[in-house]
Amino acid sequence: MLLGEEDCINEEGEFVINIGPQHPSTHGVLRLKVWLDGETIKKVEPHLGYIHRSIEKMSESFSYRQFIYITSRMDYLSAHMNNQACALVVEKALQVEVPARAQAIRIILCELSRLSSHILWFASAGLDLGGVTPFFYAFREREAINSIMEETCGARLTQNFMVPGGVITDLQPDFPKRIKEVLKQFKDNYHEYNEILIGNVIFQNRMMDVGVLTKEDAIALGCTGPVARASGLSCDIRKLYPYDGYEKLKFDEILVTGGDSWARCQVRMAEMLQSVNIIEQLIDNIPEGEFVAKTKNVLKLPKGEFYQRVETARGELGVYIVSDGSATPYRCKYRSPNFANLSAIPHISKGHKIGDLIAIMATIDLIIPDIDR
Amino acid sequence: MFIKEYFGTIFKSIKSLLTGMKLTGYYFIHPNKIITEEYPENRATLNLPERFRGEVIMPHDEKNEHQCTGCQSCELSCPNGSIKIITKQEIQPDGKKKKRIDTWVYHLDMCTMCGMCVEACPTTAILMGNEFEHSQYEKQYLKKVLNKPGSRLKDGVE
Structure with a gap:
């Protein structure tokens, strides 16, 4: 019995149902227990742990080179950013200077994966609300980005391209040409996204005034990323605490006041263009030189605590490492953006209809493996 | 005023639906723009990049x-x-x-x-x-x- 001890209808006449863990619109194994009064949501309770793999505990038995690859499995759509956070924390502890070429490569690949992640959000948001067609248009561009990842990093999703001190290998010679092709394809097709889904009246009506998250709540619940920026909270780590050379680039932090699902859509659609803008600034002037700094074979971090945060496609990812001076971390803790963003769902879906819960989940854009780790 | 708004909404909705259908219709009559590959059939021509990790x-x-x-x-x-x-x-x-x-x-x-x-x-x-x-x-x-x-x-x- 999935519901546990309670009956389906409790004493107060509330109807208790499960959304998930196998529901297609949860994009994974998220289980939401929903208390309903008719069709109106009275309470939502997320239940976690269906995809817990104890990545934090596993990291304690890995060396500082090995523990990077497993973070690709947390937020698999921002695998580059997760790897970058781990590489940065090791570099910070060892005080390694990352070569300029490696930094440029990292930023290009991270922005590409942010773009592909937002494209996937666009595809799945339409799919959740019943529009199957946008999915295929979005996957056309995503496929092109994935092909570049395959050519450059050797894998389409779990790339494992970042190492402490730089990147694992140099770019292939036709990399700038391929990137320009993809960016041109994306910019030519961007108007189709607006025509087929964003400009659609049915989609807009299902998004507007649904799941309003105020700025105060966004701060109180620890929301970050596009979810918080849609509420007007400035929280872009790339701007506030620049890392890996983001301070040299010109880009805008997208801020929308409104806080509803429609605002979250607008933030993501605008961030796609910002990612394109960042890549275009870098692609013609990737500095020459080394792609990785020289590090020792066995990395040993000095005794102490180290913290580094990066901006993934969904918000702020923090990596906290306690080192006892040996070759493996003593304790490793990931502050994942999706876990904090999930806590907004029970708060903002109260009083809405059950169909609006799907729209809220679509715009919060959760990746379940990142919640459970 | 109410009737004007009512019909205005209907007109706007139909227009936005037609915009989307125009796009899908364009791809319907341009089948050469389809990029889907049929995987097990295209094994002979499947071109994997050199760095692919298999x-x-x-x-x-x-x-x-x-x-x-x-x-x-x-x-x-x-x-x-x-x-x-x-x-x-x-x-x-x-x-x-x-x-x-x-x-x-x-x-x-x-x-x-x-x-x-x-x-x-x-x-x-x-x-x-x-x-x-x-x-x-x-x-x-x-x-x-x-x-x-x-x-x-x-x-x-x-």
Whole structure:
């Protein structure tokens, strides 16, 4: 019995149902227990742990080179950013200077994966609300980005391209040409996204005034990323605490006041263009030189605590490492953006209809493996 | 006023629906813009990039010689324990005993294709291959021995 001890209808006449863990619109194994009064949501309770793999505990038995690859499995759509956070924390502890070429490569690949992640959000948001067609248009561009990842990093999703001190290998010679092709394809097709889904009246009506998250709540619940920026909270780590050379680039932090699902859509659609803008600034002037700094074979971090945060496609990812001076971390803790963003769902879906819960989940854009780790 | 607004909304909705349908209609009458590939049918023309990580391979040259010295760097660098190297002592022509590999066991079922072993190898004895169709009916077939029978270390590789 999935519901546990309670009956389906409790004493107060509330109807208790499960959304998930196998529901297609949860994009994974998220289980939401929903208390309903008719069709109106009275309470939502997320239940976690269906995809817990104890990545934090596993990291304690890995060396500082090995523990990077497993973070690709947390937020698999921002695998580059997760790897970058781990590489940065090791570099910070060892005080390694990352070569300029490696930094440029990292930023290009991270922005590409942010773009592909937002494209996937666009595809799945339409799919959740019943529009199957946008999915295929979005996957056309995503496929092109994935092909570049395959050519450059050797894998389409779990790339494992970042190492402490730089990147694992140099770019292939036709990399700038391929990137320009993809960016041109994306910019030519961007108007189709607006025509087929964003400009659609049915989609807009299902998004507007649904799941309003105020700025105060966004701060109180620890929301970050596009979810918080849609509420007007400035929280872009790339701007506030620049890392890996983001301070040299010109880009805008997208801020929308409104806080509803429609605002979250607008933030993501605008961030796609910002990612394109960042890549275009870098692609013609990737500095020459080394792609990785020289590090020792066995990395040993000095005794102490180290913290580094990066901006993934969904918000702020923090990596906290306690080192006892040996070759493996003593304790490793990931502050994942999706876990904090999930806590907004029970708060903002109260009083809405059950169909609006799907729209809220679509715009919060959760990746379940990142919640459970 | 109300009636005007009411019909205005209907008109706007129909217009936005037609905008979307115009786009889908465009692709309906332009079938050459479709980029979908039919996977099992296109096996012959499937072009995978050189860097694609599908499995670990150990290249042998025409004299059946490999470059693995048995230093076990890959075994240490593997996060999943999918590599096991069994070494032996081999008597060289000059009478000295030297460490050589006996079997290079590769557990494909445990491998996550992270490529750390290839990165750690000091003699580039192993590479990532392009083969990605690994499905088998029994788990035991996924345990592979990479060094070919009768193979030996290439001269000059230390």
